[in-house]
Amino acid sequence: MATELGPTPVKAPASGGTPVHHGPKGVGEDNRIASQGRWAAWLLAPTVVALGIVIVYPIISAIVMSFQKDAGLDPATGLFTAGGSAGIQNYVNWLAQQCAAPDGGTVACPPGTLGGQFWSATATTFFFTIVTVALESVLGFWMAMIMAREFRGRSMVRAAVLVPWAIPTAVTAKLWFFIFAFEGIANKLFNTTILWTGSEWPAKWAVIIADVWKTTPFMALLILAGLQMIPADVYEAAKVDGATAWQRFRMITLPLVKPALMVAILFRTLDALRMFDLPYILTGGANNTTTLSILVINQIRQGFNSAAALSTITFIIIFLVAFIFVRFLGANVVEQSGATGKGKK
Amino acid sequence: MKTPRFLLPAATAGILALTLSACGGGGGGGTSGGGGGSDADANLDGRGPITYVQGKDNSNVVRPLVDKWNAAHPNEKVTFKEQTDQADQQHDDIVQHFQAKQSDYDVVDVDVVWTAEFAAKGWLQPLKDKMAIDTSAMLKPTVDSATYKGTLYAAPQTSDGGILYYRKDLVPTPPKTWDEMMGMCSIAQANNIGCYAGQFSKYEGLTVNASEAINSAGGSVLNKDGKPNLNTAEAKAGLGNLAKAYADGNIPKEAITYKEEDSRQAFQSGKLLFLRNWPYAFNLITTEGSSAVKDKTGLAALPGKDGPGASSLGGHNLAVSVYSKNKATALDFLKFMTSEETEKFYATQGSLAPVLGKLYEDQELVAKLPYLPVLKTSIENAVPRPVTPFYPAVTKAIQDNAYSAIKGEKSVESALSDMQKSIESAGAGS
Numbered sequence: 001m002a003t004e005l006g007p008t009p010v011k012a013p014a015s016g017g018t019p020v021h022h023g024p025k026g027v028g029e030d031n032r033i034a035s036q037g038r039w040a041a042w043l044l045a046p047t048v049v050a051l052g053i054v055i056v057y058p059i060i061s062a063i064v065m066s067f068q069k070d071a072g073l074d075p076a077t078g079l080f081t082a083g084g085s086a087g088i089q090n091y092v093n094w095l096a097q098q099c100a101a102p103d104g105g106t107v108a109c110p111p112g113t114l115g116g117q118f119w120s121a122t123a124t125t126f127f128f129t130i131v132t133v134a135l136e137s138v139l140g141f142w143m144a145m146i147m148a149r150e151f152r153g154r155s156m157v158r159a160a161v162l163v164p165w166a167i168p169t170a171v172t173a174k175l176w177f178f179i180f181a182f183e184g185i186a187n188k189l190f191n192t193t194i195l196w197t198g199s200e201w202p203a204k205w206a207v208i209i210a211d212v213w214k215t216t217p218f219m220a221l222l223i224l225a226g227l228q229m230i231p232a233d234v235y236e237a238a239k240v241d242g243a244t245a246w247q248r249f250r251m252i253t254l255p256l257v258k259p260a261l262m263v264a265i266l267f268r269t270l271d272a273l274r275m276f277d278l279p280y281i282l283t284g285g286a287n288n289t290t291t292l293s294i295l296v297i298n299q300i301r302q303g304f305n306s307a308a309a310l311s312t313i314t315f316i317i318i319f320l321v322a323f324i325f326v327r328f329l330g331a332n333v334v335e336q337s338g339a340t341g342k343g344k345k
Numbered sequence: 346m347k348t349p350r351f352l353l354p355a356a357t358a359g360i361l362a363l364t365l366s367a368c369g370g371g372g373g374g375g376t377s378g379g380g381g382g383s384d385a386d387a388n389l390d391g392r393g394p395i396t397y398v399q400g401k402d403n404s405n406v407v408r409p410l411v412d413k414w415n416a417a418h419p420n421e422k423v424t425f426k427e428q429t430d431q432a433d434q435q436h437d438d439i440v441q442h443f444q445a446k447q448s449d450y451d452v453v454d455v456d457v458v459w460t461a462e463f464a465a466k467g468w469l470q471p472l473k474d475k476m477a478i479d480t481s482a483m484l485k486p487t488v489d490s491a492t493y494k495g496t497l498y499a500a501p502q503t504s505d506g507g508i509l510y511y512r513k514d515l516v517p518t519p520p521k522t523w524d525e526m527m528g529m530c531s532i533a534q535a536n537n538i539g540c541y542a543g544q545f546s547k548y549e550g551l552t553v554n555a556s557e558a559i560n561s562a563g564g565s566v567l568n569k570d571g572k573p574n575l576n577t578a579e580a581k582a583g584l585g586n587l588a589k590a591y592a593d594g595n596i597p598k599e600a601i602t603y604k605e606e607d608s609r610q611a612f613q614s615g616k617l618l619f620l621r622n623w624p625y626a627f628n629l630i631t632t633e634g635s636s637a638v639k640d641k642t643g644l645a646a647l648p649g650k651d652g653p654g655a656s657s658l659g660g661h662n663l664a665v666s667v668y669s670k671n672k673a674t675a676l677d678f679l680k681f682m683t684s685e686e687t688e689k690f691y692a693t694q695g696s697l698a699p700v701l702g703k704l705y706e707d708q709e710l711v712a713k714l715p716y717l718p719v720l721k722t723s724i725e726n727a728v729p730r731p732v733t734p735f736y737p738a739v740t741k742a743i744q745d746n747a748y749s750a751i752k753g754e755k756s757v758e759s760a761l762s763d764m765q766k767s768i769e770s771a772g773a774g775s
Contacts, residue, residue: 034521071466073734073735073772078464078465078493078494078734079465079467080465080466080467080734084657099767099770099773100770101770102769104773107766109768110763110767110770111749111763111767112741112743112744112763112767113741113742113743113762113770113771114738114768115770182599182602182607183603183607183611193599195598195599195602196602197546197598197602197751198598198601199752284546284547285547286546286547286748287547298737298741301436301437301737302735302737302738302741302771
């Protein structure tokens with residue numbers, strides 16, 4: 001926006017931020033604007049269509065599927081037959097952890113079914129999200145503070161810090177899988193005999209450690225960008241006024257870096273809520289490390305429509321979390337970049 | 346920045362059109378199977394180029410065979426489509442193509458555990474009447490693994506069975522029964538090594554091991570009608586064997602994290618007296634430089650209740666797609682790929698176990714693959730993993746509950762009863 005105002009800002013209205021066209025408004029001018037608009041429409045059309053195909057279509061299709069029954073088996077032929085409409089049964093089954101019963105009704109899902117894992121997977125997902133994002137924020141902040149200082153080899157450090165983030169998650173997961181194997185480096189190094197992937201809390205911590213290792217650099221760089229926006233003279237002024245290091249951090253750094261920090265936390269939270277490949281490869285979802293995304297993928301192999309319902313539920317959960325962030329915690333990623341996006345949903 | 350007025354309706358219309366087509370697509374996608382009948386009768390005499398689909402050809406056996414076929418059949422050339430080496434991805438790739446009723450996958454290589462699912466979806470051509478093949482020379486369990494509801498849907502091509510690796514320097518004669526093996530665990534204790542391990546991490550390998558335990562004790566996961574059959578004394582004894590051995594330390598604690606490779610390495614470094622694994626491990630154990638048991642490894646059939654145990658069956662079957670346009674060619678190619686000559690090539694070139702019984706006595710092969718006689722016993726006594734179209738749900742039920750039972754988090758009875766209920770629920774549809 002700001003760039004369009006040019007060197008001679010003519011008191012553009014603060015809200016909206018739309019540059020106002022002044023000057024004579026003849027008939028020719030109107031035509032010119034109209035044809036420009038048409039031209040713009042043609043230029044935008046491919047994008048709109050592409051977005052429709054890659055975003056709108058899959059979402060709508062998933063929602064439609066989620067109201068269909070999964071294929072059942074015809075006992076006579078042994079062939080699958082289409083299930084027909086399910087109403088909201090798929091959603092009810094997930095939320096109430098109900099499974100189909102042999103007599104045609106529903107029963108509480110026994111252990112060993114995907115349906116019985118919905119709430120535990122939800123809890124696991126949120127647990128991972130809260131713990132990893134908290135650890136990553138603190139460590140990322142610390143790393144960013146270090147990288148913001150002037151020292152020899154700073155650019156080397158900045159590049160080196162990015163290495164874990166640059167490695168594909170699947171590779172990271174496999175790497176930590178070997179580290180946490182019984183005969184792996186972790187046990188050798190600390191001379192322990194922990195079954196890292198064999199019981200609940202070690203398995204959870206294994207996932208958390210691997211995730212923090214991988215994504216802290218991302219956090220650090222986003223926060224670093226925020227730190228560098230703070231002008232040095234603010235600090236100098238504070239120093240002159242006799243503020244201690246702690247006061248400078250609390251009164252200047254924190255408030256000024258907050259927008260960047262909130263955006264970083266928002267991104268990481270949404271990412272962590274979708275966590276899939278790390279636990280999937282590291283633990284296979286055993287010992288209560290099954291996240292919602294793992295549950296969706298496993299359900300896809302057992303029935304698309306029920307999986308569509310579950311992924312819609314997951315989508316809504318993540319959407320709500322994002323909404324809360326933006327609405328109440330002041331992560332203003334949307335206002336910064338989307339002020340003009342009134343037309344889009 | 347002003348959005349031209351007329352752009353909005355245009356965009357809305359575009360999105361609406363997409364939405365509508367989405368509804369159509371969604372509805373169509375829901376209709377799976379059922380329609381197999383008509384597709385199965387079409388194109389039976391079709392001849393022409395076809396495509397063969399298989400996972401990554403690690404030991405380079407497929408290409409030479411395809412080249413050989415193509416040289417002899419210039420008008421019915423086969424194109425080899427190679428998938429990834431990940432079983433899950435191979436499965437999903439085939440599902441996507443068949444779901445869309447595409448005719449571009451003519452002959453597909455299916456894992457034994459997918460055969461029933463694909464057959465029930467109506468995607469595999471029944472191998473009967475005009476499409477019949479001769480299975481009389483094949484080992485029966487391999488044919489069973491390709492049979493669903495009494496109809497053969499695929500041609501067994503390669504097989505695999507579990508065998509018992511043992512330390513012949515410590516155990517003079519291998520155990521024939523489970524109890525005998527547990528009795529020998531004092532030898533392991535005296536040598537300060539673990540006694541027995543299989544694959545007990547929570548993944549497909551646990552289904553294999555738990556089913557073997559249950560089948561070897563005389564039980565079965567599913568009965569003849571495909572219904573779960575786990576609330577039995579035999580099943581309890583079978584799973585109980587594993588739970589007890591884990592509790593009293595005959596199965597070392599770390600085995601709960603073992604997959605094939607971890608367990609092989611534990612045995613190979615001399616930390617185990619007995620190991621259940623697939624034949625692939627033999628070559629590595631006896632030739633790898635790091636192996637501490639190169640000349641100390643013996644092979645035996647899996648121990649059972651009174652004699653050889655019932656191995657779970659691995660391997661692959663070849664099936665013809667019902668959507669194929671050239672089924673006559675596909676059938677010929679299927680026969681070619683399961684012929685004795687091809688099977689032998691698979692065994693010598695790729696160390697893939699044949700399905701033809703007589704090849705296990707072939708001197709040339711036995712010299713190259715010394716485990717063949719033991720493997721034959723294993724496969725002859727093998728029980729296919731549950732043949733069910735709901736395999737993903739069944740294997741999940743087995744894994745989750747067997748895992749808890751072995752770790753002692755719940756009793757064997759309640760684990761089996763939960764397994765039973767979970768499988769019943771899967772079969773009940775939704």
